[in-house]
Amino acid sequence: MDYALAKERGIxxxxxxxxxxxxxxxxxxxxxxxxxxxxxxxxxxDQRACLEYADAVLIGWPEMDADDVVDPDESGRRTVADRxxxxxxxxxxxxxxxxxxxxDTMADxxxxxxxxxxxxxxxxxxxxxxxxxxxxxxxxxxxWDDDMDKIDLKEPATTVEAIEQETEKADEQRDTADDGxxxxxxxxxxxxxxGSGKRNDGKREGK
Numbered sequence: 476m477d478y479a480l481a482k483e484r485g486i487x488x489x490x491x492x493x494x495x496x497x498x499x500x501x502x503x504x505x506x507x508x509x510x511x512x513x514x515x516x517x518x519x520x521d522q523r524a525c526l527e528y529a530d531a532v533l534i535g536w537p538e539m540d541a542d543d544v545v546d547p548d549e550s551g552r553r554t555v556a557d558r559x560x561x562x563x564x565x566x567x568x569x570x571x572x573x574x575x576x577x578x579d580t581m582a583d584x585x586x587x588x589x590x591x592x593x594x595x596x597x598x599x600x601x602x603x604x605x606x607x608x609x610x611x612x613x614x615x616x617x618x619w620d621d622d623m624d625k626i627d628l629k630e631p632a633t634t635v636e637a638i639e640q641e642t643e644k645a646d647e648q649r650d651t652a653d654d655g656x657x658x659x660x661x662x663x664x665x666x667x668x669x670g671s672g673k674r675n676d677g678k679r680e681g682k
Contacts, residue, residue: 491552494552495595495596496539497559498562498592498595499592499596502529502533502562502588502589502592506526506585509526509569520615520616522579523618524615525586525608527611527614528589528612531605531611532596533592537599543600545599545600551598555595555598562588562591565588565591566584569581569588572584590608
């Protein structure tokens with residue numbers, strides 16, 4: 476982290492709770508970048524799960540002066556710094572994979588970065604319940620399976636409906652063609668009868 480730049484921007488880098496602010500802001504940015512990558516298609520279960528996990532860790536994120544936020548001891552501060560370094564490493568790799576278009580790898584790196592942020596939040600807000608990624612993944616898999624079942628059920632119904640419509644259309648076309656043929660036949664017969672009558676009349680008149 477660029478502490479000099481942070482100080483220029485008015486950030487108190489000596490504040491023992493600064494890690495709380497950094498962790499949430501960095502994860503929120505990475506989560507948004509990933510969301511943009513998958514929002515135009517049908518996200519896989521893994522892709523949904525990593526977004527849900529990030530949401531679960533970020534939800535209700537406390538202000539630095541919140542009553543339930545505590546200052547970590549010296550060991551805790553070292554752990555925070557270590558988790559933030561790991562987070563930044565995953566984010567750097569995440570950016571590289573984004574440039575390469577490797578969405579599945581991005582999902583894995585988002586999970587890893589989120590785990591680092593979850594560890595930081597536990598140190599500052601120990602009473603806040605944070606689900607594990609495995610728990611989130613299990614729930615999302617069930618929801619994803621249900622969604623896929625609904626899609627599978629809709630496709631045959633749509634196909635049957637299309638077939639019925641095509642059949643009805645073909646029947647209508649045949650009925651129309653049959654009616655037209657019958658009318659043409661009737662008109663032809665009437666024409667022959669009229670012509671025959673005229674010829675007979677002519678013969679009679681000739682005689």
